[in-house]
Amino acid sequence: MAKSVMAVVDPGSRIPSTLEFFKVFLPNSSSQSMSIPPAFVKYFNGRIPSEAIIRDQSRNSWHVTLEELKNIVLFKDGWQEFVDSHHLKRGYFLVFQYDGSHVFDVKIFGKNGCKKELVSRISNPVPTVKVKDEPLSEEDYSTSLTRCKRSDSEVRSTDSSGTAPKSRRRSTSNLEEHSPSKTAKHISMKLPSPTPTFKHIVKHWSYKAIQIPQLIMVSNDILLKPNLVIIDEMGRSWVVKARPISRGRFSLTSGWGAFFIANSLTIDDECTFEFVLDSNNLCGELKCCSNKKS
Template identity: 25%
Template structure:
Protein backbone atom coordinates (compact mmCIF):
# COMPACT_ATOMS: atom_id res chain seq x y z
CA UNK A 1 0.00 0.00 0.00
CA UNK A 2 1.26 3.49 -0.88
CA UNK A 3 1.65 5.35 2.40
CA UNK A 4 2.49 9.00 3.20
CA UNK A 5 6.07 7.89 3.89
CA UNK A 6 6.27 6.40 0.41
CA UNK A 7 5.00 9.63 -1.13
CA UNK A 8 7.58 11.70 0.77
CA UNK A 9 10.40 9.43 -0.21
CA UNK A 10 9.34 9.29 -3.88
CA UNK A 11 9.00 13.09 -4.00
CA UNK A 12 12.47 13.60 -2.52
CA UNK A 13 14.01 11.05 -4.84
CA UNK A 14 12.30 12.60 -7.88
CA UNK A 15 13.57 16.06 -6.95
CA UNK A 16 17.14 14.82 -6.76
CA UNK A 17 17.02 12.91 -10.04
CA UNK A 18 15.45 15.85 -11.83
CA UNK A 19 18.21 18.12 -10.57
CA UNK A 20 20.87 15.71 -11.79
CA UNK A 21 20.10 16.97 -15.25
CA UNK A 22 21.97 20.13 -14.24
CA UNK A 23 25.24 18.20 -13.92
CA UNK A 24 24.93 15.52 -16.60
CA UNK A 25 24.64 15.79 -20.40
CA UNK A 26 21.18 15.71 -21.92
CA UNK A 27 21.94 12.27 -23.33
CA UNK A 28 22.07 10.87 -19.78
CA UNK A 29 18.97 8.70 -19.32
CA UNK A 30 18.01 9.71 -15.82
CA UNK A 31 14.42 8.65 -16.52
CA UNK A 32 15.64 5.06 -16.11
CA UNK A 33 17.07 5.88 -12.70
CA UNK A 34 13.87 7.64 -11.70
CA UNK A 35 11.83 4.51 -12.52
CA UNK A 36 14.31 2.36 -10.65
CA UNK A 37 14.09 4.68 -7.67
CA UNK A 38 10.30 4.48 -7.50
CA UNK A 39 10.48 0.68 -7.47
CA UNK A 40 13.13 0.64 -4.77
CA UNK A 41 11.17 3.03 -2.58
CA UNK A 42 7.93 1.03 -2.86
CA UNK A 43 9.69 -2.17 -1.80
CA UNK A 44 11.89 -0.59 0.87
CA UNK A 45 11.22 -1.33 4.53
CA UNK A 46 12.90 1.93 5.40
CA UNK A 47 10.12 3.85 3.69
CA UNK A 48 7.89 3.38 6.70
CA UNK A 49 10.25 5.49 8.79
CA UNK A 50 10.75 8.24 6.17
CA UNK A 51 9.12 11.23 7.87
CA UNK A 52 8.60 14.78 6.59
CA UNK A 53 11.45 16.07 8.80
CA UNK A 54 13.89 13.52 7.36
CA UNK A 55 12.76 14.30 3.81
CA UNK A 56 13.42 18.02 4.30
CA UNK A 57 16.80 17.29 5.89
CA UNK A 58 17.70 15.05 2.96
CA UNK A 59 16.76 17.73 0.46
CA UNK A 60 18.79 20.34 2.36
CA UNK A 61 21.92 18.17 2.28
CA UNK A 62 21.49 17.64 -1.45
CA UNK A 63 21.09 21.34 -2.19
CA UNK A 64 24.18 22.12 -0.10
CA UNK A 65 26.26 19.51 -1.92
CA UNK A 66 25.04 20.81 -5.28
CA UNK A 67 26.08 24.36 -4.32
CA UNK A 68 29.60 23.26 -3.37
CA UNK A 69 29.89 21.22 -6.55
CA UNK A 70 28.99 24.31 -8.56
CA UNK A 71 31.59 26.37 -6.69
CA UNK A 72 34.24 23.71 -7.24
CA UNK A 73 33.50 23.58 -10.95
CA UNK A 74 33.68 27.37 -11.34
CA UNK A 75 37.31 28.20 -12.11
CA UNK A 76 38.50 31.65 -11.01
CA UNK A 77 38.64 34.21 -13.81
CA UNK A 78 42.26 35.22 -14.61
CA UNK A 79 42.66 38.91 -13.83
CA UNK A 80 45.21 41.61 -13.13
CA UNK A 81 45.26 45.33 -12.42
CA UNK A 82 47.39 48.22 -13.60
CA UNK A 83 47.78 51.77 -12.32
CA UNK A 84 48.30 54.21 -15.17
CA UNK A 85 51.56 56.10 -14.65
CA UNK A 86 54.11 57.67 -16.95
CA UNK A 87 53.68 57.46 -20.71
CA UNK A 88 50.86 54.91 -20.78
CA UNK A 89 48.96 56.31 -23.77
CA UNK A 90 50.95 54.47 -26.46
CA UNK A 91 51.13 51.02 -24.88
CA UNK A 92 50.61 49.23 -21.56
CA UNK A 93 52.69 46.37 -20.15
CA UNK A 94 51.00 43.24 -18.80
CA UNK A 95 52.27 41.88 -15.46
CA UNK A 96 54.91 39.20 -15.90
CA UNK A 97 53.09 36.74 -13.61
CA UNK A 98 50.00 36.96 -15.84
CA UNK A 99 51.99 36.63 -19.07
CA UNK A 100 53.65 33.43 -17.83
CA UNK A 101 50.26 31.65 -17.89
CA UNK A 102 48.82 33.51 -20.88
CA UNK A 103 48.62 31.75 -24.24
CA UNK A 104 46.03 33.88 -25.98
CA UNK A 105 46.15 35.19 -29.56
CA UNK A 106 48.10 38.25 -30.68
CA UNK A 107 44.86 40.14 -31.32
CA UNK A 108 42.48 40.64 -28.40
CA UNK A 109 39.44 42.70 -27.53
CA UNK A 110 39.05 45.11 -24.64
CA UNK A 111 35.49 45.57 -23.43
CA UNK A 112 34.99 48.90 -21.69
CA UNK A 113 32.50 49.79 -18.93
CA UNK A 114 29.88 50.78 -21.53
CA UNK A 115 30.02 47.35 -23.20
CA UNK A 116 31.78 48.61 -26.32
CA UNK A 117 34.78 46.61 -27.55
CA UNK A 118 38.11 47.76 -28.98
CA UNK A 119 40.49 45.60 -31.03
CA UNK A 120 43.99 45.76 -29.57
CA UNK A 121 47.09 44.03 -30.87
CA UNK A 122 49.57 42.57 -28.39
CA UNK A 123 53.28 43.28 -28.84
CA UNK A 124 56.07 41.15 -27.42
CA UNK A 125 59.34 42.87 -26.61
CA UNK A 126 62.21 41.58 -24.46
CA UNK A 127 59.98 38.80 -23.08
CA UNK A 128 57.40 41.38 -22.02
CA UNK A 129 53.90 41.65 -23.46
CA UNK A 130 52.17 44.97 -24.17
CA UNK A 131 48.77 46.21 -25.26
CA UNK A 132 49.93 48.19 -28.28
CA UNK A 133 48.18 48.86 -31.58
CA UNK A 134 44.64 49.99 -30.75
CA UNK A 135 45.45 50.74 -27.10
CA UNK A 136 45.85 54.46 -27.80
CA UNK A 137 42.28 54.66 -29.10
CA UNK A 138 41.00 52.78 -26.04
CA UNK A 139 42.75 55.36 -23.82
CA UNK A 140 41.31 58.28 -25.75
CA UNK A 141 37.76 56.93 -26.04
CA UNK A 142 37.59 56.16 -22.31
CA UNK A 143 39.16 59.48 -21.18
CA UNK A 144 41.90 57.74 -19.21
CA UNK A 145 44.36 59.82 -17.19
CA UNK A 146 47.41 59.18 -15.07
CA UNK A 147 46.47 57.71 -11.71
CA UNK A 148 43.47 55.76 -13.01
CA UNK A 149 43.24 52.16 -11.73
CA UNK A 150 42.25 49.50 -14.28
CA UNK A 151 41.19 45.90 -13.58
CA UNK A 152 41.46 43.44 -16.51
CA UNK A 153 39.37 40.24 -16.32
CA UNK A 154 40.30 37.70 -18.99
CA UNK A 155 37.60 35.29 -20.16
CA UNK A 156 40.03 32.92 -21.86
CA UNK A 157 38.69 33.70 -25.32
CA UNK A 158 40.75 36.74 -26.39
CA UNK A 159 38.41 39.12 -24.47
CA UNK A 160 39.40 41.34 -21.55
CA UNK A 161 36.63 43.07 -19.59
CA UNK A 162 38.05 46.30 -18.19
CA UNK A 163 36.77 48.07 -15.06
CA UNK A 164 38.04 51.63 -14.55
CA UNK A 165 38.46 53.35 -11.20
CA UNK A 166 39.37 57.05 -10.95
CA UNK A 167 40.94 59.20 -8.23
CA UNK A 168 37.80 58.83 -6.08
CA UNK A 169 38.64 55.08 -5.69
CA UNK A 170 35.20 54.30 -7.18
CA UNK A 171 34.21 53.15 -10.64
CA UNK A 172 34.51 55.97 -13.12
CA UNK A 173 31.33 57.76 -14.17
CA UNK A 174 31.90 57.79 -17.92
CA UNK A 175 29.54 60.67 -18.64
CA UNK A 176 31.15 62.81 -15.96
CA UNK A 177 34.62 61.86 -17.20
CA UNK A 178 33.65 62.78 -20.74
CA UNK A 179 32.40 66.18 -19.63
CA UNK A 180 35.28 66.94 -17.29
CA UNK A 181 38.31 65.33 -18.90
CA UNK A 182 37.64 66.24 -22.50
CA UNK A 183 37.53 69.89 -21.43
CA UNK A 184 40.54 69.73 -19.14
CA UNK A 185 38.42 70.19 -16.05
CA UNK A 186 37.46 73.70 -17.08
CA UNK A 187 34.61 75.01 -14.99
CA UNK A 188 32.56 77.02 -17.40
CA UNK A 189 29.45 77.13 -19.48
CA UNK A 190 29.29 75.12 -22.69
CA UNK A 191 27.37 76.66 -25.52
CA UNK A 192 26.55 75.76 -29.10
CA UNK A 193 26.32 78.59 -31.62
CA UNK A 194 25.02 78.27 -35.15
CA UNK A 195 26.99 80.60 -37.38
CA UNK A 196 25.90 81.88 -40.81
CA UNK A 197 25.92 79.00 -43.25
CA UNK A 198 24.69 76.64 -40.48
CA UNK A 199 28.19 76.09 -39.14
CA UNK A 200 27.94 74.89 -35.53
CA UNK A 201 30.49 76.34 -33.11
CA UNK A 202 30.92 74.68 -29.72
CA UNK A 203 32.25 77.07 -27.10
CA UNK A 204 33.46 76.63 -23.53
CA UNK A 205 33.30 79.89 -21.63
CA UNK A 206 36.01 79.92 -18.97
CA UNK A 207 35.84 82.60 -16.30
CA UNK A 208 38.79 83.56 -14.13
CA UNK A 209 39.78 86.45 -11.91
CA UNK A 210 43.46 85.67 -12.46
CA UNK A 211 45.84 86.57 -15.26
CA UNK A 212 45.54 83.89 -17.89
CA UNK A 213 46.09 83.14 -21.54
CA UNK A 214 45.49 80.22 -23.86
CA UNK A 215 47.45 78.50 -26.58
CA UNK A 216 46.37 75.98 -29.19
CA UNK A 217 49.20 73.52 -29.49
CA UNK A 218 51.20 73.48 -32.70
CA UNK A 219 54.40 71.62 -33.43
CA UNK A 220 56.75 74.46 -32.47
CA UNK A 221 54.87 75.04 -29.19
CA UNK A 222 55.52 71.51 -28.01
CA UNK A 223 59.14 72.42 -27.29
CA UNK A 224 58.95 76.05 -26.22
CA UNK A 225 56.09 78.41 -25.64
CA UNK A 226 55.80 82.18 -25.66
CA UNK A 227 54.30 83.96 -22.62
CA UNK A 228 52.49 87.23 -23.46
CA UNK A 229 54.62 90.31 -22.68
CA UNK A 230 51.88 91.86 -20.50
CA UNK A 231 51.81 88.81 -18.21
CA UNK A 232 55.61 88.46 -18.17
CA UNK A 233 55.95 92.07 -17.01
CA UNK A 234 53.10 91.88 -14.50
CA UNK A 235 54.59 88.76 -12.90
CA UNK A 236 58.21 89.91 -13.14
CA UNK A 237 59.25 86.92 -15.21
CA UNK A 238 62.13 88.76 -16.87
CA UNK A 239 64.06 88.51 -13.63
CA UNK A 240 63.13 84.89 -12.89
CA UNK A 241 64.75 81.70 -14.06
CA UNK A 242 61.91 79.24 -13.43
CA UNK A 243 58.19 79.13 -12.87
CA UNK A 244 56.08 76.32 -11.42
CA UNK A 245 53.38 74.71 -13.52
CA UNK A 246 50.60 72.60 -11.95
CA UNK A 247 48.86 70.12 -14.25
CA UNK A 248 45.24 68.90 -13.86
CA UNK A 249 46.49 66.12 -11.56
CA UNK A 250 48.10 68.79 -9.35
CA UNK A 251 51.62 67.60 -10.15
CA UNK A 252 54.32 70.26 -10.01
CA UNK A 253 56.59 70.97 -12.98
CA UNK A 254 59.50 73.43 -12.68
CA UNK A 255 59.96 75.08 -16.08
CA UNK A 256 62.75 77.41 -17.16
CA UNK A 257 61.82 80.85 -18.49
CA UNK A 258 64.12 82.77 -20.82
CA UNK A 259 63.70 86.49 -21.59
CA UNK A 260 64.37 87.40 -25.22
CA UNK A 261 65.83 90.64 -26.61
CA UNK A 262 62.56 91.50 -28.33
CA UNK A 263 60.72 91.49 -24.97
CA UNK A 264 59.22 88.03 -25.24
CA UNK A 265 59.61 85.44 -22.50
CA UNK A 266 59.82 81.76 -23.43
CA UNK A 267 59.07 78.63 -21.44
CA UNK A 268 61.50 75.95 -22.55
CA UNK A 269 63.46 73.49 -20.41
CA UNK A 270 60.98 71.41 -18.43
CA UNK A 271 57.98 72.29 -20.59
CA UNK A 272 58.63 69.32 -22.89
CA UNK A 273 58.54 66.92 -19.91
CA UNK A 274 55.27 68.45 -18.77
CA UNK A 275 53.44 68.14 -22.08
CA UNK A 276 54.68 64.58 -22.65
CA UNK A 277 53.53 63.43 -19.21
CA UNK A 278 50.12 65.00 -19.79
CA UNK A 279 49.82 63.63 -23.34
CA UNK A 280 49.30 67.11 -24.78
CA UNK A 281 48.93 66.77 -28.53
CA UNK A 282 48.87 69.05 -31.51
CA UNK A 283 45.44 70.69 -31.72
CA UNK A 284 44.81 70.61 -27.95
CA UNK A 285 44.08 73.93 -26.24
CA UNK A 286 45.91 74.75 -23.01
CA UNK A 287 44.83 77.53 -20.66
CA UNK A 288 47.60 78.98 -18.45
CA UNK A 289 46.09 80.49 -15.29
CA UNK A 290 48.48 82.44 -13.05
CA UNK A 291 47.24 81.80 -9.54
CA UNK A 292 49.16 82.58 -6.36
CA UNK A 293 52.62 81.03 -6.50
CA UNK A 294 52.20 78.90 -9.62
CA UNK A 295 50.61 78.52 -13.06
CA UNK A 296 47.62 76.21 -13.27
CA UNK A 297 47.15 74.28 -16.52
CA UNK A 298 43.77 73.42 -18.05
CA UNK A 299 44.00 71.05 -21.02
CA UNK A 300 41.14 70.84 -23.52
CA UNK A 301 41.67 67.75 -25.64
CA UNK A 302 38.46 67.85 -27.64
CA UNK A 303 39.30 69.83 -30.77
CA UNK A 304 35.60 70.38 -31.35
CA UNK A 305 35.52 73.02 -28.62
CA UNK A 306 36.61 76.65 -28.86
CA UNK A 307 37.71 78.04 -25.50
CA UNK A 308 36.54 81.58 -24.74
CA UNK A 309 38.25 83.26 -21.78
CA UNK A 310 36.31 85.84 -19.81
CA UNK A 311 37.36 87.95 -16.85
CA UNK A 312 39.20 91.19 -15.92
CA UNK A 313 42.74 89.80 -16.52
CA UNK A 314 42.45 87.94 -19.78
CA UNK A 315 45.35 88.29 -22.22
CA UNK A 316 45.33 87.15 -25.84
Protein backbone atom coordinates (compact mmCIF):
# COMPACT_ATOMS: atom_id res chain seq x y z
CA MET A 1 0.00 0.00 0.00
CA ALA A 2 1.46 3.31 -1.03
CA LYS A 3 2.25 5.77 1.69
CA SER A 4 1.13 9.38 1.38
CA VAL A 5 3.77 11.92 2.20
CA MET A 6 2.99 15.49 3.17
CA ALA A 7 5.68 17.99 2.30
CA VAL A 8 6.40 20.73 4.77
CA VAL A 9 6.78 24.03 2.97
CA ASP A 10 8.28 27.12 4.48
CA PRO A 11 5.66 29.85 3.93
CA GLY A 12 8.41 32.38 3.28
CA SER A 13 9.79 30.30 0.38
CA ARG A 14 6.57 30.03 -1.61
CA ILE A 15 6.68 31.38 -5.14
CA PRO A 16 3.94 33.95 -5.78
CA SER A 17 1.38 33.04 -8.42
CA THR A 18 2.32 36.22 -10.30
CA LEU A 19 6.01 37.02 -10.63
CA GLU A 20 6.40 40.59 -11.79
CA PHE A 21 8.91 43.41 -11.72
CA PHE A 22 9.17 46.77 -13.43
CA LYS A 23 12.00 48.74 -14.99
CA VAL A 24 12.30 52.31 -16.27
CA PHE A 25 14.07 52.54 -19.62
CA LEU A 26 17.17 54.76 -19.55
CA PRO A 27 19.11 54.79 -22.84
CA ASN A 28 22.57 55.09 -21.27
CA SER A 29 22.15 51.97 -19.17
CA SER A 30 19.32 50.05 -20.87
CA SER A 31 19.97 50.16 -24.63
CA GLN A 32 22.53 47.37 -24.74
CA SER A 33 21.26 45.31 -21.81
CA MET A 34 18.64 45.43 -19.08
CA SER A 35 19.26 44.29 -15.52
CA ILE A 36 16.76 42.25 -13.54
CA PRO A 37 16.19 43.57 -9.99
CA PRO A 38 18.44 41.66 -7.54
CA ALA A 39 15.46 41.02 -5.24
CA PHE A 40 13.72 39.20 -8.10
CA VAL A 41 16.64 36.87 -8.90
CA LYS A 42 15.75 34.63 -5.93
CA TYR A 43 12.73 33.39 -7.89
CA PHE A 44 15.09 31.61 -10.30
CA ASN A 45 15.77 29.22 -7.40
CA GLY A 46 19.47 29.21 -8.16
CA ARG A 47 18.91 28.06 -11.77
CA ILE A 48 19.26 31.10 -13.99
CA PRO A 49 18.34 30.11 -17.58
CA SER A 50 20.96 30.88 -20.21
CA GLU A 51 18.28 31.97 -22.67
CA ALA A 52 14.82 33.47 -22.33
CA ILE A 53 11.93 34.74 -24.43
CA ILE A 54 10.55 38.25 -24.09
CA ARG A 55 6.98 38.46 -25.34
CA ASP A 56 4.98 41.66 -25.87
CA GLN A 57 1.23 42.31 -25.67
CA SER A 58 0.72 41.08 -29.24
CA ARG A 59 2.43 37.77 -28.40
CA ASN A 60 5.42 38.61 -30.60
CA SER A 61 8.59 37.20 -29.11
CA TRP A 62 12.29 38.00 -29.00
CA HIS A 63 14.97 35.50 -27.94
CA VAL A 64 17.51 36.93 -25.51
CA THR A 65 20.41 35.58 -23.49
CA LEU A 66 20.69 35.96 -19.73
CA GLU A 67 24.10 36.74 -18.27
CA GLU A 68 25.21 37.03 -14.68
CA LEU A 69 27.77 39.74 -14.05
CA LYS A 70 28.92 40.67 -10.54
CA ASN A 71 25.76 39.23 -8.98
CA ILE A 72 23.58 41.10 -11.47
CA VAL A 73 21.47 39.19 -14.03
CA LEU A 74 21.08 40.91 -17.39
CA PHE A 75 19.01 40.54 -20.55
CA LYS A 76 21.89 40.64 -23.01
CA ASP A 77 22.11 39.43 -26.63
CA GLY A 78 18.78 40.01 -28.34
CA TRP A 79 17.72 42.79 -25.98
CA GLN A 80 19.00 45.42 -28.41
CA GLU A 81 16.68 44.11 -31.14
CA PHE A 82 13.73 44.30 -28.74
CA VAL A 83 14.63 47.91 -27.89
CA ASP A 84 14.95 48.92 -31.54
CA SER A 85 11.74 47.11 -32.56
CA HIS A 86 9.69 48.98 -29.93
CA HIS A 87 11.48 52.33 -30.30
CA LEU A 88 11.93 52.57 -26.56
CA LYS A 89 12.66 56.04 -25.23
CA ARG A 90 13.86 57.52 -21.97
CA GLY A 91 11.27 57.19 -19.22
CA TYR A 92 9.25 54.37 -20.76
CA PHE A 93 7.88 52.06 -18.07
CA LEU A 94 8.22 48.28 -18.61
CA VAL A 95 6.36 45.69 -16.54
CA PHE A 96 7.71 42.12 -16.81
CA GLN A 97 5.77 39.02 -15.80
CA TYR A 98 7.80 35.81 -15.40
CA ASP A 99 6.24 32.40 -16.04
CA GLY A 100 8.62 30.59 -13.69
CA SER A 101 10.52 28.95 -16.55
CA HIS A 102 12.02 31.10 -19.32
CA VAL A 103 9.30 33.42 -20.67
CA PHE A 104 8.90 37.07 -19.71
CA ASP A 105 5.71 38.81 -20.83
CA VAL A 106 6.21 42.56 -21.00
CA LYS A 107 3.84 45.51 -21.04
CA ILE A 108 5.19 48.86 -22.20
CA PHE A 109 3.87 52.20 -20.98
CA GLY A 110 4.80 55.58 -22.40
CA LYS A 111 5.71 58.64 -20.39
CA ASN A 112 2.04 59.63 -20.45
CA GLY A 113 1.19 56.56 -18.38
CA CYS A 114 -0.67 54.78 -21.18
CA LYS A 115 0.21 51.54 -22.92
CA LYS A 116 2.40 52.05 -25.92
CA GLU A 117 1.13 51.00 -29.34
CA LEU A 118 3.00 47.94 -30.51
CA VAL A 119 5.11 47.40 -33.57
CA SER A 120 3.77 45.20 -36.34
CA ARG A 121 5.54 41.88 -36.38
CA ILE A 122 4.61 38.29 -37.27
CA SER A 123 6.19 34.97 -36.40
CA ASN A 124 6.52 33.99 -40.08
CA PRO A 125 8.06 37.24 -41.22
CA VAL A 126 7.51 39.08 -44.43
CA PRO A 127 10.76 39.86 -46.26
CA THR A 128 12.15 43.25 -45.32
CA VAL A 129 13.72 43.73 -48.73
CA LYS A 130 11.97 46.51 -50.63
CA VAL A 131 11.51 46.03 -54.35
CA LYS A 132 11.74 49.34 -56.13
CA ASP A 133 8.78 48.94 -58.49
CA GLU A 134 8.16 52.64 -58.87
CA PRO A 135 6.08 54.53 -61.46
CA LEU A 136 7.86 56.65 -64.01
CA SER A 137 9.23 59.97 -62.84
CA GLU A 138 7.70 63.28 -63.89
CA GLU A 139 10.50 63.64 -66.42
CA ASP A 140 9.63 60.27 -67.95
CA TYR A 141 5.95 61.20 -68.09
CA SER A 142 6.84 64.47 -69.77
CA THR A 143 8.96 62.67 -72.37
CA SER A 144 6.16 60.19 -73.02
CA LEU A 145 3.56 62.90 -73.46
CA THR A 146 5.87 64.87 -75.75
CA ARG A 147 6.25 61.84 -77.99
CA CYS A 148 2.48 61.39 -78.04
CA LYS A 149 1.94 65.02 -79.04
CA ARG A 150 4.58 64.71 -81.75
CA SER A 151 2.81 61.62 -83.10
CA ASP A 152 -0.50 63.47 -83.02
CA SER A 153 0.90 66.44 -84.89
CA GLU A 154 2.42 64.17 -87.51
CA VAL A 155 -0.92 62.51 -88.08
CA ARG A 156 -2.63 65.84 -88.60
CA SER A 157 0.12 67.33 -90.77
CA THR A 158 -0.69 68.18 -94.36
CA ASP A 159 0.52 66.02 -97.22
CA SER A 160 2.86 67.16 -99.98
CA SER A 161 0.01 68.77 -101.93
CA GLY A 162 -0.68 71.10 -99.02
CA THR A 163 -4.09 69.64 -98.23
CA ALA A 164 -5.01 67.60 -95.22
CA PRO A 165 -5.76 63.91 -95.79
CA LYS A 166 -9.44 63.28 -96.35
CA SER A 167 -9.81 60.14 -94.26
CA ARG A 168 -6.99 59.54 -91.91
CA ARG A 169 -7.65 58.29 -88.42
CA ARG A 170 -5.12 58.92 -85.71
CA SER A 171 -3.37 55.73 -84.66
CA THR A 172 -3.45 54.94 -80.97
CA SER A 173 -0.61 52.43 -81.14
CA ASN A 174 2.02 55.01 -80.22
CA LEU A 175 -0.10 56.31 -77.37
CA GLU A 176 -0.51 52.82 -75.98
CA GLU A 177 3.17 52.08 -76.44
CA HIS A 178 4.23 55.12 -74.44
CA SER A 179 1.38 55.09 -71.93
CA PRO A 180 2.91 55.65 -68.47
CA SER A 181 1.03 52.78 -66.87
CA LYS A 182 1.99 50.30 -69.56
CA THR A 183 5.59 51.52 -69.66
CA ALA A 184 5.87 51.23 -65.89
CA LYS A 185 4.47 47.72 -66.04
CA HIS A 186 6.91 46.82 -68.79
CA ILE A 187 9.85 48.10 -66.74
CA SER A 188 8.77 46.31 -63.56
CA MET A 189 8.60 43.01 -65.39
CA LYS A 190 12.26 43.38 -66.35
CA LEU A 191 13.49 44.20 -62.86
CA PRO A 192 16.08 41.69 -61.61
CA SER A 193 15.47 39.68 -58.46
CA PRO A 194 16.26 41.88 -55.43
CA THR A 195 19.36 41.16 -53.39
CA PRO A 196 18.63 40.71 -49.66
CA THR A 197 19.76 43.69 -47.62
CA PHE A 198 19.33 44.98 -44.10
CA LYS A 199 20.00 48.29 -42.39
CA HIS A 200 21.54 49.11 -39.03
CA ILE A 201 21.30 52.50 -37.34
CA VAL A 202 24.43 53.01 -35.25
CA LYS A 203 23.78 53.21 -31.52
CA HIS A 204 26.21 53.96 -28.73
CA TRP A 205 26.68 50.22 -28.16
CA SER A 206 27.19 49.33 -31.85
CA TYR A 207 30.97 49.46 -31.70
CA LYS A 208 31.02 46.13 -29.85
CA ALA A 209 28.69 44.07 -32.01
CA ILE A 210 25.53 44.27 -34.10
CA GLN A 211 22.81 41.77 -34.89
CA ILE A 212 21.55 40.61 -38.26
CA PRO A 213 17.73 40.84 -38.19
CA GLN A 214 16.05 37.46 -37.89
CA LEU A 215 13.37 38.49 -40.39
CA ILE A 216 15.77 38.86 -43.31
CA MET A 217 17.58 35.60 -42.52
CA VAL A 218 14.49 33.42 -42.17
CA SER A 219 12.44 34.90 -45.01
CA ASN A 220 15.31 34.45 -47.50
CA ASP A 221 16.60 31.10 -46.12
CA ILE A 222 20.10 32.56 -45.83
CA LEU A 223 22.97 30.48 -44.48
CA LEU A 224 26.04 32.20 -43.05
CA LYS A 225 29.64 31.14 -42.97
CA PRO A 226 31.10 31.40 -39.45
CA ASN A 227 33.66 33.93 -40.68
CA LEU A 228 32.22 36.65 -42.92
CA VAL A 229 34.11 39.17 -45.02
CA ILE A 230 32.68 42.70 -44.83
CA ILE A 231 33.62 44.92 -47.76
CA ASP A 232 33.15 48.68 -47.58
CA GLU A 233 32.57 51.17 -50.39
CA MET A 234 36.31 51.61 -50.97
CA GLY A 235 36.84 47.88 -51.42
CA ARG A 236 38.53 47.38 -48.06
CA SER A 237 37.70 44.14 -46.27
CA TRP A 238 37.52 42.81 -42.71
CA VAL A 239 36.95 39.29 -41.44
CA VAL A 240 34.15 39.28 -38.87
CA LYS A 241 32.85 36.45 -36.71
CA ALA A 242 29.15 35.57 -37.20
CA ARG A 243 28.02 34.13 -33.87
CA PRO A 244 24.68 32.29 -33.80
CA ILE A 245 22.29 33.35 -31.04
CA SER A 246 19.21 31.34 -31.89
CA ARG A 247 17.42 30.10 -35.01
CA GLY A 248 18.00 32.65 -37.75
CA ARG A 249 19.62 35.16 -35.42
CA PHE A 250 23.29 36.06 -35.64
CA SER A 251 25.54 38.63 -34.07
CA LEU A 252 28.61 40.13 -35.78
CA THR A 253 31.29 40.17 -33.10
CA SER A 254 35.07 39.69 -33.41
CA GLY A 255 36.44 41.91 -36.16
CA TRP A 256 33.42 44.20 -36.24
CA GLY A 257 35.11 46.75 -33.98
CA ALA A 258 37.96 47.18 -36.46
CA PHE A 259 35.46 47.85 -39.27
CA PHE A 260 33.58 50.29 -37.02
CA ILE A 261 36.71 52.32 -36.25
CA ALA A 262 38.14 52.25 -39.79
CA ASN A 263 34.89 53.67 -41.19
CA SER A 264 34.61 56.32 -38.43
CA LEU A 265 31.02 55.35 -37.64
CA THR A 266 29.11 57.56 -35.21
CA ILE A 267 25.70 57.45 -33.53
CA ASP A 268 22.75 57.62 -35.98
CA ASP A 269 24.88 56.77 -39.02
CA GLU A 270 23.02 54.30 -41.27
CA CYS A 271 24.76 51.19 -42.59
CA THR A 272 23.18 49.17 -45.41
CA PHE A 273 24.43 45.61 -45.76
CA GLU A 274 24.01 43.54 -48.91
CA PHE A 275 24.28 39.74 -48.77
CA VAL A 276 26.52 38.16 -51.40
CA LEU A 277 24.96 34.71 -51.92
CA ASP A 278 26.07 31.66 -53.86
CA SER A 279 23.69 29.26 -55.62
CA ASN A 280 22.95 27.51 -52.30
CA ASN A 281 22.05 30.76 -50.52
CA LEU A 282 25.28 30.56 -48.54
CA CYS A 283 26.71 33.94 -47.62
CA GLY A 284 30.42 34.53 -47.07
CA GLU A 285 30.50 38.25 -47.84
CA LEU A 286 28.59 41.36 -46.85
CA LYS A 287 28.90 44.59 -48.78
CA CYS A 288 28.41 47.66 -46.63
CA CYS A 289 27.42 51.17 -47.67
CA SER A 290 27.38 53.75 -44.87
CA ASN A 291 25.30 56.91 -44.87
CA LYS A 292 26.76 59.49 -42.51
CA LYS A 293 24.45 61.51 -40.31
CA SER A 294 24.25 65.05 -41.67
